[in-house]
Amino acid sequence: MAGMVRYHTELRVWHSSRFLARAIHGIARLLPKEECPELAHGMKRAAIAVPGNIAKACGSGTARELIRFLRVAAGSLAELHSHVMLACDLGYAKLALDHQIFADIADVTHMLEKLLMSVADGSAQITD
Numbered sequence: 582m583a584g585m586v587r588y589h590t591e592l593r594v595w596h597s598s599r600f601l602a603r604a605i606h607g608i609a610r611l612l613p614k615e616e617c618p619e620l621a622h623g624m625k626r627a628a629i630a631v632p633g634n635i636a637k638a639c640g641s642g643t644a645r646e647l648i649r650f651l652r653v654a655a656g657s658l659a660e661l662h663s664h665v666m667l668a669c670d671l672g673y674a675k676l677a678l679d680h681q682i683f684a685d686i687a688d689v690t691h692m693l694e695k696l697l698m699s700v701a702d703g704s705a706q707i708t709d
Contacts, residue, residue, distance in 0.1 A: 589639035594692035595632055598654070601685045602628040605661065608682065612673060620671075624664045630657035631689065644700065651697050658693065662686050 589595045605628035609621035631654050638650030665682055 589632075589636040592635065592639070592696070594689060594696055595635045595639075597685075597689050597692060598632040598635060601661075601682075601689055602632060604682060604685060605665075608665075608668075612668065617668075617671065620664060620668060624661060624668070627657045627661035627664060630654070631661070635693075647700060648697065651693060651700065655690070655693050655697070658686060658690050662690075 602625075605624050609624045612621045614621075634650045634654035634657060638647045638654065641647050641650055662683075665686070
């Protein structure tokens with residue numbers, strides 16, 4: 582990714598993270614409410630945080646803040662992965678596997694890492 586990006590809506594990683602968040606919300610609705618409401622809430626919260634922090638990064642005023650919010654988004658992806666793994670450990674693996682969530686998380690993680698590297702080395706800039 583070379584050049585300048587003006588809005589978060591121009592980033593493929595933002596669109597992919599929105600798709601992932603929608604898929605996670607669908608999975609969370611299928612988890613038994615009486616058994617794991619905290620897990621469902623944690624999955625949804627972490628999934629929502631990813632596109633939100635990418636957008637916040639793009640609206641930040643400095644390169645330092647941009648990188649910081651992109652790293653927060655990456656942390657939320659790691660948290661989401663952990664929650665989905667726990668759901669699998671609790672016997673709900675079919676939900677995650679049916680939706681190919683692990684592949685989606687890996688794809689978004691890879692795109693976010695590439696964006697972070699591009700911003701860090703100066704080959705990509707995001708401005709208001």
